[in-house]
Amino acid sequence: MHAYEVPSFGFPDGPQMSVEMLGTIERMSRDALANIASRTRRPGVEVTPVLRQGVAWTEIGELAKEIDAGLIVMGTHGRRGFARMMMGSVAERVVRTAPCPVLTVHGPANAS
Numbered sequence: 001m002h003a004y005e006v007p008s009f010g011f012p013d014g015p016q017m018s019v020e021m022l023g024t025i026e027r028m029s030r031d032a033l034a035n036i037a038s039r040t041r042r043p044g045v046e047v048t049p050v051l052r053q054g055v056a057w058t059e060i061g062e063l064a065k066e067i068d069a070g071l072i073v074m075g076t077h078g079r080r081g082f083a084r085m086m087m088g089s090v091a092e093r094v095v096r097t098a099p100c101p102v103l104t105v106h107g108p109a110n111a112s
Contacts, residue, residue, distance in 0.1 A: 001050040003059035004029045026053070057093035065099050072102045 004025060030051050037049040052059040064072055076091040095102045 001052065001060065001063055002029055002033045003052040003054055003056040005055060006053065026051075056090045057097065060090075060094050061097050061099060069100050071100060072098055074102065074104055075107050076104045077107075 006022060006025065033049045033051055037047045041047050050063060052063065060072065060074070063069075072094060074091055074094060076089075091102075091104045095104065
């Protein structure tokens, strides 16, 4: 699954986003997710891509509840220090709030 947030820009009347830009963000997200799903398909393994708009950790938890997930498996960026403070940790929030166990996996660049 992939969750994307619509960027908000600080304008006096609130966030401003054109319909075209929203469509572009959704299309690019959907295309990227479809590409990943097609690369991960294997015989005997069902892959169902899910795209959501919203805060990633919230959407992951909500989907887990909806499908009664027994386990969430997710990658981590392995950020530390200032980068983690500024960007937060989706994995950490999912681990703390998920309705089921969570397995986090470091990608190849972060493996020790």
